[in-house]
Amino acid sequence: MTPYLLRRMGLIFALACMAMLPALSRGQSVWPTKPITVIVPFAPGGAGNGSLRILTETMALHLSQAIVVDNRPGAGGITGTSMVTGSSDDHLFLMGSTSMTILPALRKDLPYDPQRDLKPVGMISSQPLVLVVAANSPLRGLDDLLSQGRAGHLSAGNSGIGTLSHLVTELLNHKLQTRITPVPYKGDSVLLPDVVSGAISMGVVNLPVALPLIQSGRLRALSVTSQHTPATLPGVLPLRTLGEEFVINGWAALFAARNVPPAEVERIGSLLRQALAQPATKDKFAAFGVSPEISTPSQLQTFVQSETRRWTDVINSRGIKLD
DSSP states (O other), rough: OHHHHHHHHHHHHHHHHHHHHHHHHTTOSOOOOEEEEEEEESSSSSHHHHHHHHHHHHHHSSSSSSEEEEEEOOGGGHHHHHHTOOOOOTHHHHHHHHHHHHHHHHHHTTOOOOHHHHHEEEEEEEEEEEEEEEEEEEEOSHHHHHHHHTTOOEEEEEESTSSSHHHHHHHHHHOOOOOEEEEOOOEEEEEEHHHHHTTTSSSEHHHHHHHHHHHTTTEEEEEOOOSSOOSTTTTOOOOGGGOOOGGEEEEEEEETTTSSSSHHHHHHHHHHHHHHSSSSHHHHHHHTOOHHHHHHHHHHHHHHHHHHHHHHHHHHHHHHOOO
């Protein structure tokens, strides 16, 4: 075969390959092929919801599609979570929170298993809870909390049975033999006026919610559940002083539906970690009273397993049941 014919055949082969490229591209579309949806199983608002929206705006800049945050509240988070665990959509994610580690012990009829039906992607944020009392309360510190609690003289308001603020009180009773009476309310906004008035001994609430009342002098912080004293609460001893098990944070994290490809779970996780590491993220999160938390999928999985064991032990030991 002459050099001319070889060149001619090579050109024909190259043109044929180029003609095939559009078909190959159509058959092997690059994920994501449509907008990514992150289900938030709670009503709009709240620190986790706000911090998620900040992150998704940054992450979407590195994708070919938008990231849509979709609030689907109901049944304490079960409605929205079920939308993700029961879906075959490979573009669906969930913003999970503390309820994922509490509900499995409270609800034997839970229609999903968070650890089986969701893929961990990475942490988003965390925030401590604060034990608050009226400004003129006789409770001055942790010694008073223990002595009065063991005498059965204290009541502690929380945002509902089975919530993290409820379980803080139950953990104190479980580990330290206190007899503090938990009093459930329908949210912090209903609870706080009764703490201010002294109708109940104290309240256990998310720090960002209580902070304005603390700073205005209407409430006093008795203790906080963070590892260290926050800069916003100078001089307040952490509950950790009574034991490491009392480091308790509300948290938000990103999880993927079961059909999201593993490579894309890691891709989204990498974008999430990059967005969290940006210096501006910490400042933006501070507006919601939360701190950014960076983790790998395996670290998040380990954390969820540990928290589930912790709250299952408390719930079973204290005989806590939902009405």
